[in-house]
Amino acid sequence: MIKVTDKQSAILNTALKLLVKNGFHNTPMSLIAKEAGVSAGIIYHYFESKDDLIHQLYHEIEVKLSQTLLDQKAEQLEGIALLRQIWLNAYAYYVAHPNETLFLEQYKNSPFYKHWEGSSDETGLLLSRKIEQAITEAKIVELPLIVLYSLTLGVAMALAKQQIAKIIELDDATLQKIADAVCRSVQLV
Amino acid sequence: MIKVTDKQSAILNTALKLLVKNGFHNTPMSLIAKEAGVSAGIIYHYFESKDDLIHQLYHEIEVKLSQTLLDQKAEQLEGIALLRQIWLNAYAYYVAHPNETLFLEQYKNSPFYKHWEGSSDETGLLLSRKIEQAITEAKIVELPLIVLYSLTLGVAMALAKQQIAKIIELDDATLQKIADAVCRSVQLV
């Protein structure tokens, strides 16, 4: 178990905020240090390099996200209802955590992201298994899991980004309608 | 009408390739110049700055994309058939132009992208009008245009990115099945 000190998470939190605001390459380490209230040098006590800091941030967020998708409410459901709940959880998380969301997207569209980095944390694996189970239970159109992901959670992410950017504002009724649409797309006719 | 010289497009083409390969900030102007077979200084004859180069590249690609989506085949269709064709055109373009696609995504997830930059070229506007027309003709679920975009073209982009990354390989039958799913999601039940 890695011990996360106050200072370390102060650095991570500040870095998240600044990296999203200014972009990865317009965020000097010195600025992160300043805003986090630490010296520039100490960052290198906790992280090997700027890249390492960014990678760790990514993993931290991925783990938190997995845990959120499969919450208590979702645990009790199965089949299409489970998928629907996971979708709503995903959307809620993205909207409630704009910095995390924008960071994930920027990371995944940067040369940092290696596609072979599959989620290796326990919750991530549990989530995958749950979803595969839901698919066999419900009448879902036969498509690769990753395609189903794009049709569902990918849409949630895209919408959340627009909500974050204040391009759209979705009331609950509209959100339910979209959830319906998403479920309809993957269900067998 | 801006005259595009050979040298200018050589710079743009090379820049596209390198920016996608190395990321915006790991691509020095000097490298672009070298690979394009020109001197570093001349880039500043055609472009105000590195940022300007990137912005121009973006606009060039956006225009080409708009033109591709509304091709001759699509022009003759209407309603849901039109939407389906546009979707297939989008997917085909993305897969056939990996560099352009990855560039668009990197750009849109970087601080370069300002959300208020609506497509101002003629084809883009024509495309918007055509799509709105298709929506009124077909029985489409009542959702903001931008939400419908995420449910359809957004999915095409996401899938294409995975195909480009060699994560998936979609045969034509599967692609048709996905197009069905996408159309199903936006059609009224």
Added chain:
DNA sequence: AAAAATCGAATGAACGTTCAATCTAAGCTG
């Protein structure tokens, strides 16, 4: 007093941009 944490000035490399010098080509003149 030993070890760990922290500081922040210094280092050195990378890179966007500039500019004086050179080259190219097209126009002009006799």
Added chain:
DNA sequence: CAGCTTAGATTGAACGTTCATTCGATTTTT
């Protein structure tokens, strides 16, 4: 058409800045 002129195109070395990273000194903790 040869010679002259000139404006634009092109070069690449040099500049100045930014920034990730280092490290010896200092403080805090054990």
